[in-house]
Amino acid sequence: xxxxxxxxxxxxxxxxxxxxxxxxxxxxxxxxxxxxxxxxxxxxxxxxxxxxxxxxxxxxxxxxxxxxxxxxxxxxxxxxxxxxx
Numbered sequence: 239x240x241x242x243x244x245x246x247x248x249x250x251x252x253x254x255x256x257x258x259x260x261x262x263x264x265x266x267x268x269x270x271x272x273x274x275x276x277x278x279x280x281x282x283x284x285x286x287x288x289x290x291x292x293x294x295x296x297x298x299x300x301x302x303x304x305x306x307x308x309x310x311x312x313x314x315x316x317x318x319x320x321x322x323x
Contacts, residue, residue: 261315276300
């Protein structure tokens, strides 16, 4: 294997790619955390064929808050990337 060095443009592109991958990992980690949190918070009975009305409303609200949070995080990441470009 050769000991190739990348030019500045390639290094910047690789750094940007790695940053995007890390952001995706953070989002996936957050999704798992929110899924677990919403389940633990909202599902109070035994698992059956359907959720109770209260469980369903709780899950919808919890997921809505997760989506709001995810959108805010994505906008912030996009703004940060715009500042670094």
